[in-house]
Amino acid sequence: NEEIQLAERPEGMPTKDTFRYVETEIPELKEGQVLIKSIYISVDPYMRGRMNDTKSYVPPYELDAPIAGGVVGQVSESKSDKFQKGDFVLGNLPWARYNAANPDNLQKVDPDLGPISTALGVLGMPGLTAYFGLIDIGEPKAGETVVVSGAAGAVGSTVVQIAKILDARVVGIAGSPKKLDYVKNTLGADEVVNYKEDDVAKALEKACPDGVDIYFDNVGGPVSDAVYPLLNAHARIPLCGSISSYNKKEDQGPRVHGFLVKSKAKMQGFIVGDYSDRFAEGKKQLSEWFKQDKLTFEENVVEGFEHVPDAFLGLFKGENLGKQLVKVADE
């Protein structure tokens, strides 16, 4: 067996020295436990925050212990009557090829709903983030203008599609021509803006002739600075994440006070886990849209356990179109 530990707390962008590969024994199962072979390991931007020794909504990763996160795997041995050998499961598990786990921390993945990897993407945590953030906090109405930053990523790509399903006008912001093409021509956004090449403020003004009613913010920083002057009266801003700040010592903004007062906008941060008592509702709706071909998804799958850290770092360089995953074993 093999696991990846946090070797040191990074300052700024993590490097190879942040991670340590350790060979371990395949764990012996205790009564009631199951052994899971990891198939897909999810890398997610929030993990960067857990590498710092700071207080947050989840505790920091411990030094010299494995990094953990969303994993879809297969039960290879079971001492529990809740799971059988061969079952696909989703859990929050260490970055390891094999993990022993308690059934209470696992959910069954139904391969008939879609590819099992979608339990980490459009039908899993990122999809639910998009769903609750947009619907609960954004409260979109037909015809309103919804701006989405990080529009080609796991959460953003789902937000764009849900907003279109609800008949909003959608403007997506992302960082490459390939991503913009995807957001516009596959996901159906009305307009797109490349924040790396365009003058974002000017491009957004042109893309939003009727102003902005909802700003679903995945990135923060200068991209968001360009959105605030365009807010309409009573705009809503679901604050989902601020990836532009995750590797910086200082928060990258935006500065919003005056714009919020003038527009009487509502800005609200949220953490998807707080909606856990409504996950069933979210999953049901996302699965229905998926079955009806109203919702599509893209994945950037890197193969090989040894590439988990690189795939994680790629998130901060924009290497992923859609959900970033690492495939570490066959189904």
Ligand code: NDP
């Ligand atoms: P993505 O799949 O969107 O991957 C990250 C993307 O962020 C990259 O592909 C890159 O795209 C973009 N990016 C990286 N650096 C910057 C930067 N400096 N400025 C602007 N964009 C940047 O990740 P997720 O969909 O998993 O997560 C999106 C956001 O949602 C994150 O901020 C994450 O922390 C947050 N989140 C919040 C949750 C919650 O409960 N509140 C739950 C899940 C996610 P590009 O090429 O366009 O730059």
